[in-house]
Amino acid sequence: TQLLEQSPQFLSIQEGENLTVYCNSSSVFSSLQWYRQEPGEGPVLLVTVVTGGEVKKLKRLTFQFGDARKDSSLHITAAQPGDTGLYLCAGIGGSQGNLIFGKGTKLSVKP
Amino acid sequence: DAGVIQSPRHEVTEMGQEVTLRCKPISGHNSLFWYRQTMMRGLELLIYFNNNVPIDDSGMPEDRFSAKMPNASFSTLKIQPSEPRDSAVYFCASGQGPPRSDEQYFGPGTRLTVT
Numbered sequence: 001t002q003l004l005e006q007s008p009q010f011l012s013i014q015e016g017e018n019l020t021v022y023c024n025s026s027s028v029f030s031s032l033q034w035y036r037q038e039p040g041e042g043p044v045l046l047v048t049v050v051t052g053g054e055v056k057k058l059k060r061l062t063f064q065f066g067d068a069r070k071d072s073s074l075h076i077t078a079a080q081p082g083d084t085g086l087y088l089c090a091g092i093g094g095s096q097g098n099l100i101f102g103k104g105t106k107l108s109v110k111p
Numbered sequence: 112d113a114g115v116i117q118s119p120r121h122e123v124t125e126m127g128q129e130v131t132l133r134c135k136p137i138s139g140h141n142s143l144f145w146y147r148q149t150m151m152r153g154l155e156l157l158i159y160f161n162n163n164v165p166i167d168d169s170g171m172p173e174d175r176f177s178a179k180m181p182n183a184s185f186s187t188l189k190i191q192p193s194e195p196r197d198s199a200v201y202f203c204a205s206g207q208g209p210p211r212s213d214e215q216y217f218g219p220g221t222r223l224t225v226t
Binding site for chain 2: 035040043044045048098099101102103104
């Protein structure tokens, strides 16, 4: 069974700080996706990384896919309260090619 | 576009009662997914439809759960009889795949509480 472990589970920081959250697996994934979920809403796709070693930037968010395609990280520079939410990583896995989600990192950015 | 629409947004019911959750996918999308989210288990796929046909229901926990998609604009997830351990947030998502891993657009979810 392919699993995605996300760390930390919870993160509370002050506005303006930098942070990194991680998504790790013992399995290789053909691609990984990152979603953000706000309270009372469904997840929204932020980015898909496909190539090992790939780095993608989305404003203050930087996503990296590990060289071996087993892990990924999300770095946020100068966090803002609007970044608050649950960050989920998801990889394509299993015999059916379904999206397998990690349990997420719950980020709280205090003003 | 209105996005994926789910109803009800909140449902509180007693153990043993039947629960029906509803979903209207984004127009033009031919893939539909039902997920369940809990603190313990995270987001889990229950069932996947493509062109209104159930393709993968391996995530459906047991026979108490059933899902239908009578047409391209409507799907239901039914739990009968409901149990307290079914309490969770249920999400419907739609996409333009296959592949099923294409971007999925999630609805706002239905928070189900079974007492």
